Amino acid sequence: MTAVVAAVGISRRYGPVTALAELSLAVAPGQILGVTGPSGVGKSTLLRLLAGLERPDTGHVAYAGEPAWAGRGVRYPRPGYVMPVFQNPTASLNPRWPIWRSLTEPLTAPGRERPGRARRRHLAAEWLARAHLDHIDPDTRPGALSGGQCQRVAVLRALVARPALIVADEPTARQDVITAAATSQLIAAATAAGTAAAVVVSHDRAWLAGLAHQIVDLA
Numbered sequence: 537m538t539a540v541v542a543a544v545g546i547s548r549r550y551g552p553v554t555a556l557a558e559l560s561l562a563v564a565p566g567q568i569l570g571v572t573g574p575s576g577v578g579k580s581t582l583l584r585l586l587a588g589l590e591r592p593d594t595g596h597v598a599y600a601g602e603p604a605w606a607g608r609g610v611r612y613p614r615p616g617y618v619m620p621v622f623q624n625p626t627a628s629l630n631p632r633w634p635i636w637r638s639l640t641e642p643l644t645a646p647g648r649e650r651p652g653r654a655r656r657r658h659l660a661a662e663w664l665a666r667a668h669l670d671h672i673d674p675d676t677r678p679g680a681l682s683g684g685q686c687q688r689v690a691v692l693r694a695l696v697a698r699p700a701l702i703v704a705d706e707p708t709a710r711q712d713v714i715t716a717a718a719t720s721q722l723i724a725a726a727t728a729a730g731t732a733a734a735v736v737v738s739h740d741r742a743w744l745a746g747l748a749h750q751i752v753d754l755a
């Protein structure tokens with residue numbers, strides 16, 4: 537089965553610092569790969585390389601068997617192929633936008649049929665309900681939400697356009713045990729159909745063990 541994402545011998549340096557050295561992995565459709573390890577070991581760097589946000593200094597990344605960096609810039613098999621969830625949810629949620637707008641923004645990517653404003657608001661409400669966040673008004677601005685609520689909205693935002701690959705950096709960082717379990721369910725449900733894959737970074741090995749099919753420990 538062709539991997540959703542594969543990396544062969546990827547390395548990344550920042551000046552004198554080797555953030556990641558000679559790493560290889562592959563994630564098949566339907567699979568969740570967990571990444572753990574101590575602070576500074578290169579987990580976020582690995583996610584940026586797998587997401588195509590940065591180019592490896594050595595080695596190769598491939599999406600669905602196609603080289604990610606065949607030309608000057610990254611090439612995804614389709615718009616929205618990869619969706620990131622950043623460590624800091626405010627990086628995904630525009631503070632000036634109501635959350636319905638941020639949540640459904642991936643649906644406005646080129647090559648898609650753009651839903652109208654009312655449809656987007658309705659879809660946002662549906663996704664919030666799916667994450668047991670239906671008490672949140674879709675017109676709320678992120679500043680009025682807790683850190684944990686923002687983080688779950690950021691996870692939902694990564695799922696709405698049904699990406700092939702979800703890369704999530706500490707998606708439960710601000711969450712208690714119950715909300716972390718809800719986040720697991722969202723990620724697991726997004727991959728359960730067997731077409732999408734996920735790579736999830738966490739310091740919480742117990743939580744990761746309950747979610748991931750395989751775990752890479754960068755320690």
Ligand SMILES: Nc1ncnc2c1ncn2[C@@H]1O[C@H](COP(=O)(O)OP(=O)(O)OP(=O)(O)O)[C@@H](O)[C@H]1O
Nearest residue numbers: 550553554555573574575576577578579580581582
């Ligand atoms: N943009 C950058 N410029 C310079 N150095 C960087 C950059 N990004 C990462 N590094 C360095 O690369 C190393 C790996 O960083 P990275 O953020 O990938 O680690 P991490 O395992 O995700 O850490 P944490 O668990 O604390 O988030 C660190 O030494 C870090 O200082």
